[in-house]
Amino acid sequence: MHDVATAHDDSKGQYFWVxxxxxVLTAIEVVLGYKQVFSPVRMLEVLLIxxxxxxxxIIGYFMHLKFETALMRWLLVMSVVACFIIMYFFFFPDxxxxxxxxxxxxxxxxx
Amino acid sequence: xxxxxxxxxxxxHGLPGAYEAPLFGAYSKKVGMWLFLASxxxxxxxxxxxxxxxxxxxxPWPTPFHxxxxxxxxxxxxxxxxxxxxxxxxxxxxxxxxxxxxRNWLFATMIFGTAFIVLHGMEWSKLIGExxxxxxxxxxxxxxxxxxxxxxxxxxxxxxxxxxAFFGLTAMHMLHVTIGVIYLGVIAFRKxxxxxxxxxxxxxxxxxxxxxxxxxxxxVLGLGLLLAAIIVFLxxxxxxxxxxxxxxxxxHFVDLVWMFIFPLVYLMSTKVS
Numbered sequence: 422m423h424d425v426a427t428a429h430d431d432s433k434g435q436y437f438w439v440x441x442x443x444x445v446l447t448a449i450e451v452v453l454g455y456k457q458v459f460s461p462v463r464m465l466e467v468l469l470i471x472x473x474x475x476x477x478x479i480i481g482y483f484m485h486l487k488f489e490t491a492l493m494r495w496l497l498v499m500s501v502v503a504c505f506i507i508m509y510f511f512f513f514p515d516x517x518x519x520x521x522x523x524x525x526x527x528x529x530x531x532x
Numbered sequence: 533x534x535x536x537x538x539x540x541x542x543x544x545h546g547l548p549g550a551y552e553a554p555l556f557g558a559y560s561k562k563v564g565m566w567l568f569l570a571s572x573x574x575x576x577x578x579x580x581x582x583x584x585x586x587x588x589x590x591x592p593w594p595t596p597f598h599x600x601x602x603x604x605x606x607x608x609x610x611x612x613x614x615x616x617x618x619x620x621x622x623x624x625x626x627x628x629x630x631x632x633x634x635r636n637w638l639f640a641t642m643i644f645g646t647a648f649i650v651l652h653g654m655e656w657s658k659l660i661g662e663x664x665x666x667x668x669x670x671x672x673x674x675x676x677x678x679x680x681x682x683x684x685x686x687x688x689x690x691x692x693x694x695x696x697a698f699f700g701l702t703a704m705h706m707l708h709v710t711i712g713v714i715y716l717g718v719i720a721f722r723k724x725x726x727x728x729x730x731x732x733x734x735x736x737x738x739x740x741x742x743x744x745x746x747x748x749x750x751x752v753l754g755l756g757l758l759l760a761a762i763i764v765f766l767x768x769x770x771x772x773x774x775x776x777x778x779x780x781x782x783x784h785f786v787d788l789v790w791m792f793i794f795p796l797v798y799l800m801s802t803k804v805s
Binding site: 433436437440443444447450451453454455457461464465468469471472475476479480483484485489490492493497500501504505508509512513 | 555556557558563566570573574577578581582584585587588593599602606609610613614616617619620621624777780781784785787788791792794795796798799800802
């Protein structure tokens, strides 16, 4: 016989720290976005990295996934990430496709 | 800071008559909500990929968001992040069996969520008034003729991908936030929430003018009222800590999605003046 308990001890204080960290990361994003210190592609990469960190904090602490069983953690995260990887390969090679602009003016793709 | 403990029911097996422990070590409602959220994340993932596709494919991409819009979106983000904190405190209170504080924290979460919806609605109305529209679609909603000149009207004319992606993505998220606020209301106040929701729906239906983009969509509150009434009358129980925790999972997910929409949609389309 064994217990399948998911009991854990954690203090409320850590949630205030996580909330503070999320606000600080948001402030950094706003400053980076508004000052536009990077090129658009580099900016996209930096903002996405910050967003992934923020989402990890939300999923891990606020949604308590950090405290769930390893099986549940890995199965949920890996299945969703796998779907996103498939979407990436489905969408993005085509996004860079170079086509002649209509009438030679206006929208230019793939630059 | 007071220490608090999160405890889930321990499930034992191996005893005669005892049921087998669940595979994930969690109760079924929670696993069900996680599976729903995993599937919903693919919905938002597809929309965000479509937005990013347009962003890469279209050059030059419009940058219509001035400092005022960014400040507004930053306050909206702070509202959602703060609502996640109050939601966590609500879950703690529910696990202490403190009904009064559970209700108070859930109500605070609803206030932050409602503030988000109102700020977002005001921003939508402003952008549409200045000419950012989806051609053909706005007339279906009975939106009065927006400005046909100016920066945003030019964007709608020359780069229709931008308003389509912007409104599609943010409308989907706003719908999720609205459902979340109704869900929180049902969990916190049960049947007492229904007359309040009915009053809000009727008030909004009368107060939002006919030319506004939300004049017809506000009736989603009526649909929410109907569904909430069916759920409350079919299961007129006192919602416990598990229900509050599952509701919290949904609410945090709504917050999580915004953490990607905010930088991708707003910050990547910022106009530096």
